[in-house]
Amino acid sequence: MRKTMLSPKSAELVEATLPAVAAAIGEISQLFYARMFEEHPVLQRDLFNRGNQANGTQPQALAGSIAVFATGLMAGQTPDAMLRRIAHKHVSVGVTPGQYAVVHKHLLGAVADVLQVSEEVGAAWSEVYWLMADTLIGMERFLPRGWEEHRVIARFQETEDVVTFVVRPLDGPVPASKPGQYVSVQVELPDGARQIRQYSLSGRTDDAVQFSVKRDGEVSNHLHDFASAGATISVSQPSGDVTLLPGDGPVILASAGIGCTPMVAMLAELAAVDSPRRVVAIHGDRDQFTHPFRAEFAQLVAKLDDAQAHVFYERPVGEWPAERTGYVDLAEVEVPANATAYLCGPTPFLKAMRAQLLEAGVTDIHYEVFGPDLTR
Numbered sequence: 001m002r003k004t005m006l007s008p009k010s011a012e013l014v015e016a017t018l019p020a021v022a023a024a025i026g027e028i029s030q031l032f033y034a035r036m037f038e039e040h041p042v043l044q045r046d047l048f049n050r051g052n053q054a055n056g057t058q059p060q061a062l063a064g065s066i067a068v069f070a071t072g073l074m075a076g077q078t079p080d081a082m083l084r085r086i087a088h089k090h091v092s093v094g095v096t097p098g099q100y101a102v103v104h105k106h107l108l109g110a111v112a113d114v115l116q117v118s119e120e121v122g123a124a125w126s127e128v129y130w131l132m133a134d135t136l137i138g139m140e141r142f143l144p145r146g147w148e149e150h151r152v153i154a155r156f157q158e159t160e161d162v163v164t165f166v167v168r169p170l171d172g173p174v175p176a177s178k179p180g181q182y183v184s185v186q187v188e189l190p191d192g193a194r195q196i197r198q199y200s201l202s203g204r205t206d207d208a209v210q211f212s213v214k215r216d217g218e219v220s221n222h223l224h225d226f227a228s229a230g231a232t233i234s235v236s237q238p239s240g241d242v243t244l245l246p247g248d249g250p251v252i253l254a255s256a257g258i259g260c261t262p263m264v265a266m267l268a269e270l271a272a273v274d275s276p277r278r279v280v281a282i283h284g285d286r287d288q289f290t291h292p293f294r295a296e297f298a299q300l301v302a303k304l305d306d307a308q309a310h311v312f313y314e315r316p317v318g319e320w321p322a323e324r325t326g327y328v329d330l331a332e333v334e335v336p337a338n339a340t341a342y343l344c345g346p347t348p349f350l351k352a353m354r355a356q357l358l359e360a361g362v363t364d365i366h367y368e369v370f371g372p373d374l375t376r
Helices: 008-039 040-045 048-056 059-072 079-094 099-115 117-140 218-226 257-272 296-301 349-358
Strands: 145-160 164-168 182-188 194-205 208-213 232-238 251-257 279-285 309-311 340-344 364-368
Touching: 008 040, 008 059, 008 117, 008 218, 040 194, 048 059, 048 251, 059 117, 079 117, 079 182, 079 194, 099 117, 145 208, 164 194, 164 218, 164 232, 182 208, 182 218, 194 218, 194 257, 208 257, 251 257, 251 349, 257 296, 257 340, 279 296, 279 364, 296 309, 309 364, 349 364
Parallel strands: 251 279, 251 340, 279 309, 340 364
Antiparallel strands: 145 164, 145 232, 164 208, 182 194, 182 232, 194 208
16 A cells, blocks of 8 residues: 555654755755766756756756645645646656656755755655655556657648647547647757657647647747658657536636647637536737637637637737736636636746636636746
8 A cells, every 4th residue: 555644753854854955955956957867868868858957947846846745744735736737747758657766866865965964864855755756656657658650730820939730640549638638749859859848739630639839949949940741740648637627617717828728729628519607718918919829719709608708918919908908917807706717828927817816716726837837
């Protein structure tokens, strides 16, 4: 049976040292990654996002997840939503159970070196790590995983910097997916690295998968420049736990920028079944020309009997309502407090939107973020 609680002695030591570990977690994470990549350079080249390593966001995310998990253990709670999100991301990039031992070796080594902790304290934090790792391994065991070569059968320019790719498996059927999920795409870059990024599904047919990519970073740039019709790319099984839950209660779909892709997929699902649910669809962008799926967003909302669209542009082109100019602001939006909210967009947007929704009385909030999760 999988262990779910710290031993009393370890709990005492972790509680006593949690402030020190939390204060030094940035330094610990940097040392951990440096040592792990020195011993296993293939992980940096082919698994971890090199851009996020360079800008420091990946170490920050690791720090946050461990601190949240340890804090939860002290309170007798498990951060299930965070763990599910991590498990789906791990499966989508091909993390294997054996790699948890590699992380353990270098992470606990970094903790010991930065804080000069005793063997007893190190063992207590090792217990924290394996409780979290075993929980994730258990979750990941039941999630679909694997890569398959897909052929690009079409591509469409949505905006100046967003392209939609329609791809079809070379062998076998299109895997089942849910609105709100994403796929990982792996490409070989000019230096030989096989880097992986995640992209939300923006549509699906019986024989093809559709995802949309904003030009931003080395993998996205590679897809924009080289993934023409007829090219083959490696695509994962669909992943992600932020999907449209069944029910008849109100729904809030809020996005910013390219975060509109899962929200458009959810809107399409609601429209396809003529859903009677109340839907509040919110989107923020720079202007009308940078707003991907702008026409489809409006058309889908119009198909629903009880739906409203609220679009905000920071710098709108031409005439545009003053109350919808600037960042998304829910002050003038009627927000049903009993709604289930789904969010996707940059981290500052997610933080601001979550705060506004909580202030409006909405507590059932689900969000998707690409790249390291820094929303905690």
